[in-house]
Amino acid sequence: MTADLRVSGERLWASLCDTARFGAIPGTARGMCRLTLSDEDIAVRTWFVAACQDIGMTVTSDRIGTLFARREGSEPGLPPIAIGSHLDTQPTGGRFDGILGVLAGLEVARTLHDAGVVTRHPIEVIDWTNEEGARFAPAMVASGVFAGEFSLDYALAAKDRDGVTLGEALARSGFAGEQDVGAHPLAAHFELHIEQGPVLENERLEIGVVSGVQGIRWYDVVVKGQTCHAGTTPMALRRDALHGAARLAIMVDDIGRSDPGASLSTIGLFQAWPGSRNTAPGEVRLTVDLRHPAVVGLDRMEAALRDSVAALEADLGVTIALSPVWSSPPVVFDPGVLGAITAATQRLGYSHRTMLSGAGHDSVYTARVAPTGMIFVPCEGGLSHNVAENITPAEAEHGANVLLQAVLDYDRSNS
Numbered sequence: 001m002t003a004d005l006r007v008s009g010e011r012l013w014a015s016l017c018d019t020a021r022f023g024a025i026p027g028t029a030r031g032m033c034r035l036t037l038s039d040e041d042i043a044v045r046t047w048f049v050a051a052c053q054d055i056g057m058t059v060t061s062d063r064i065g066t067l068f069a070r071r072e073g074s075e076p077g078l079p080p081i082a083i084g085s086h087l088d089t090q091p092t093g094g095r096f097d098g099i100l101g102v103l104a105g106l107e108v109a110r111t112l113h114d115a116g117v118v119t120r121h122p123i124e125v126i127d128w129t130n131e132e133g134a135r136f137a138p139a140m141v142a143s144g145v146f147a148g149e150f151s152l153d154y155a156l157a158a159k160d161r162d163g164v165t166l167g168e169a170l171a172r173s174g175f176a177g178e179q180d181v182g183a184h185p186l187a188a189h190f191e192l193h194i195e196q197g198p199v200l201e202n203e204r205l206e207i208g209v210v211s212g213v214q215g216i217r218w219y220d221v222v223v224k225g226q227t228c229h230a231g232t233t234p235m236a237l238r239r240d241a242l243h244g245a246a247r248l249a250i251m252v253d254d255i256g257r258s259d260p261g262a263s264l265s266t267i268g269l270f271q272a273w274p275g276s277r278n279t280a281p282g283e284v285r286l287t288v289d290l291r292h293p294a295v296v297g298l299d300r301m302e303a304a305l306r307d308s309v310a311a312l313e314a315d316l317g318v319t320i321a322l323s324p325v326w327s328s329p330p331v332v333f334d335p336g337v338l339g340a341i342t343a344a345t346q347r348l349g350y351s352h353r354t355m356l357s358g359a360g361h362d363s364v365y366t367a368r369v370a371p372t373g374m375i376f377v378p379c380e381g382g383l384s385h386n387v388a389e390n391i392t393p394a395e396a397e398h399g400a401n402v403l404l405q406a407v408l409d410y411d412r413s414n415s
């Protein structure tokens with residue numbers, strides 16, 4: 001019975017520890033530097049290809065170097081169910097962000113291989129190129145080209161700090177394939193990932209069923225008033241840019257509290273000029289980051305931000321320029337994939353909750369072209385993009401078991 005199948009937690013943990021030598025940062029417990037298509041990334045890709053071929057999988061790559069390790073199914077013509085994430089890391093990253101998703105995919109394939117299970121759909125384990133965006137910007141670039149967000153030429157022309165392009169690094173690596181990027185239909189895309197936040201750990205839950213990714217809007221704000229003498233200018237006659245910016249900061253915080261559990265607002269950067277103890281600032285520059293899981297929510301927050309700006313301009317005699325600089329729409333994952341993940345989690349008896357992802361993942365883009373869903377497992381202290389990033393072997397095993405059972409479920413009930 002495939003419902004009784006379980007991954008080997010020990011073997012998965014051994015893969016995580018073994019591959020951590022490709023890019024381990026000396027002097028740290030678990031720190032990793034495995035930048036896209038560096039020698040370390042080439043080494044882990046070579047390891048991954050060999051491990052997949054060892055159990056009879058066929059590995060191909062597309063023109064941006066994304067690896068597709070395929071285990072054939074029994075029904076010809078069905079597109080593959082994919083298990084994807086990334087093997088590259090931040091320059092001071094950990095050994096689980098992305099890596100868990102790919103190596104858990106390998107563990108699922110090994111488990112099916114050992115049990116002699118043949119699924120209806122082919123199963124493919126995917127290592128998406130350059131998810132982190134640390135060596136080449138933007139992040140999630142290969143899945144972005146796959147989904148039509150970026151052109152291939154744009155992606156291959158991205159340069160690292162030394163002026164090497166992604167295309168040149170790819171040619172050197174030997175991992176550039178012939179397949180056109182995106183010309184690879186997927187029946188579904190499952191991604192297991194560490195949460196990279198503190199919610200599951202705080203609530204002592206084993207699994208997060210990720211229903212989507214919140215939308216993000218960024219703004220630059222410049223508040224202009226008049227610089228004046230701190231001792232000679234009566235309060236009533238001032239047009240103090242910092243006063244306007246401070247009032248705006250409180251209003252932005254209120255906007256983040258307006259829809260509890262959904263809305264988030266942050267002012268991450270705040271600078272006043274000229275920066276002298278006895279001069280009222282004439283100019284303040286600040287950034288605003290608004291997040292919400294729904295477009296209507298983001299629209300409402302943006303409208304409130306514009307109203308706040310207009311009210312302050314009228315009240316205080318300052319001018320406030322508000323410029324949108326970037327926006328990422330919310331993503332809602334597929335109900336069928338989420339249903340399979342939830343059913344698997346319940347059958348396995350793991351404690352869980354539904355939650356949103358606060359960070360971007362390759363699944364953001366695959367969701368545009370294939371039914372997609374994600375599984376989160378807790379990480380210590382919510383830390384990620386940090387050499388201290390950590391999870392336990394049991395957490396990795398739970399996530400991989402959910403992945404295995406959800407993929408089997410999906411394979412049975414979809415075509």
Ligand SMILES: [Zn+2]
Binds near residue numbers: 086097098131193361
């Ligand atoms: Zn990641």
